[in-house]
Amino acid sequence: MGIENDLELTKLYESKYCLNVFGPAPIAFTKGKGVWLWDTQGRKYMDMIGGIAVNSLGHNNKALTKAISDQASKLIHCCNYYMIPQRAELAFKLCSHSFADKAFFCNSGAEANEAAIKIARGYFYYKGQPEKNEIITAKMSFHGRTMATIAATGQEKFRIPFAPNVPGFKYVDYNDIAALEAMVDDKTCAVMLELIQGESGVHPADITYVKQVKKLCVERGILLIIDEVQTGVGRTGRLFCYENYEIVPDIMTLAKGLAGGVPIGAMLCTDEVATGMKPGDHGSTFGGNPLACAAGNAVIDQLISSDSTLLANVNSVSAFLFDKLNALKAKSDKIKEVRGMGLLIGIEFDSSIQAAGMKTRLMQEGFLVSAIGESVIRIAPPLIISQREAAMFVNTLAKILKGNRK
Numbered sequence: 502m503g504i505e506n507d508l509e510l511t512k513l514y515e516s517k518y519c520l521n522v523f524g525p526a527p528i529a530f531t532k533g534k535g536v537w538l539w540d541t542q543g544r545k546y547m548d549m550i551g552g553i554a555v556n557s558l559g560h561n562n563k564a565l566t567k568a569i570s571d572q573a574s575k576l577i578h579c580c581n582y583y584m585i586p587q588r589a590e591l592a593f594k595l596c597s598h599s600f601a602d603k604a605f606f607c608n609s610g611a612e613a614n615e616a617a618i619k620i621a622r623g624y625f626y627y628k629g630q631p632e633k634n635e636i637i638t639a640k641m642s643f644h645g646r647t648m649a650t651i652a653a654t655g656q657e658k659f660r661i662p663f664a665p666n667v668p669g670f671k672y673v674d675y676n677d678i679a680a681l682e683a684m685v686d687d688k689t690c691a692v693m694l695e696l697i698q699g700e701s702g703v704h705p706a707d708i709t710y711v712k713q714v715k716k717l718c719v720e721r722g723i724l725l726i727i728d729e730v731q732t733g734v735g736r737t738g739r740l741f742c743y744e745n746y747e748i749v750p751d752i753m754t755l756a757k758g759l760a761g762g763v764p765i766g767a768m769l770c771t772d773e774v775a776t777g778m779k780p781g782d783h784g785s786t787f788g789g790n791p792l793a794c795a796a797g798n799a800v801i802d803q804l805i806s807s808d809s810t811l812l813a814n815v816n817s818v819s820a821f822l823f824d825k826l827n828a829l830k831a832k833s834d835k836i837k838e839v840r841g842m843g844l845l846i847g848i849e850f851d852s853s854i855q856a857a858g859m860k861t862r863l864m865q866e867g868f869l870v871s872a873i874g875e876s877v878i879r880i881a882p883p884l885i886i887s888q889r890e891a892a893m894f895v896n897t898l899a900k901i902l903k904g905n906r907k
């Protein structure tokens with residue numbers, strides 16, 4: 502028997518040999534199909550978190566696994582000294598379906614944001630304005646775990662233990678245009694925002710605010726970086742979340758759902774911004790390799806093909822979930838708010854319910870979600886989830902809330 506079926510050995514090795522940064526629940530999964538996962542004990546769970554917005558096509562999606570295994574049997578990796586057809590194809594598809602003219606591929610969301618930060622500074626450097634190097638980000642944002650991206654993240658808890666932090670970042674209240682206007686000065690090179698702050702509790706930006714931010718960036722000649730690591734690739738019911746806000750960024754970052762679970766990140770930008778990096782200025786050994794890009798192409802194909810119903814499914818299941826969850830809220834004073842967009846939804850409870858406890862209760866009932874802070878659970882299921890499956894989740898949540906009634 503391999504370790505993948507041996508939970509006790511996995512627990513021992515996890516606690517003894519893996520750096521203790523995740524505090525994982527004592528379960529492990531051996532296989533998946535669609536929105537379902539099976540653990541080492543053969544127990545079935547509905548994956549309502551989808552690897553935190555990663556398993557966009559669900560588990561064991563036929564076309565995705567075929568693309569990966571076909572590519573793996575031909576060529577997994579070759580280096581960036583050479584042209585990579587799969588990378589070229591993915592860049593073409595992403596650029597033709599977005600505002601962008603150029604794409605750079607890497608391996609994670611943090612790495613995509615690193616590229617965005619670097620190119621924003623490089624853009625002004627090569628224009629002869631190296632003093633324009635400060636980036637304004639939002640309080641309560643999350644942009645990653647590398648040194649530059651923790652500096653970009655507007656939450657002290659991620660930065661303080663790892664000081665000195667990378668300089669050149671300022672933090673402004675989210676959804677407050679006056680505060681942003683007051684902060685922009687001659688040193689500002691970019692504003693960097695999530696359109697939905699996922700990691701701090703699923704807080705969407707106001708549409709008027711985002712439009713005002715765009716206008717401000719244009720007027721002041723600064724760049725708008727939109728971090729779509731969590732919201733991109735169909736998650737919010739459009740291919741990219743910025744489409745919901747009727748603006749276009751200058752730079753956008755993607756990762757999570759882009760290759761359905763194969764590590765990938767992407768930084769996309771306009772031709773104008775692309776002048777911010779010259780040959781040799783940036784790179785990544787694994788970034789854009791044939792395997793990751795073959796997976797990316799398989800995911801994007803399922804979203805953009807003319808007969809695709811995936812985005813329509815996101816929108817209809819989303820409407821169903823908001824409808825049912827809001828109905829539950831109307832009946833139960835335990836739910837304070839239901840918010841988000843598409844299939845990225847936060848459910849905030851009142852102080853009688855702890856998010857961590859609710860996550861555990863749902864797991865006992867066979868549903869996987871994430872808990873954020875004291876009071877919010879987040880769901881980000883695969884985009885292929887059916888209405889019937891979504892209903893199973895809502896019914897179970899209702900049952901738990903009913904049992905919790907004082």
Ligand SMILES: Cc1ncc(COP(=O)(O)O)c(C=O)c1O
Nearest residue numbers: 609610611643644645730731756
């Ligand atoms: C908005 C946002 N940006 C960046 C990141 C970092 O991505 P990664 O963990 O792939 O480095 C995340 C991860 O949760 C995210 O939600």
